Amino acid sequence: MEWHDSIGLIGAAMLLIAYFLLQKGQLRVEGVTYSGLNAIGALFILFSLLVDFNLSAFVIELFWLLISVYGLVMCWKTKK
Secondary structure, three states, X not given: OOXXXXXXXXXHHHHHHXXXXXXXXXXXXXXXXXXXXXXXXXXXXXXXXXXOOOHHHXXXXXXXXXXXXXXHHHHHHHHO
């Protein structure tokens, strides 16, 4: 396994952990933690895809990142 694969796997784990904790009721969709884990996870996967490119995976992760950033912005706006 290459080093970029390890980074991508960490990112995938972050996405899965966030989703699992959401399903268990330990995270809220509106929370910073959920969107943050998703954003960082997607960023890690995108990084790994820059080394070993796959267009469809890149597109889905790019939108996953953008939607997560939107969620973070909405969290910060509602807290102010």
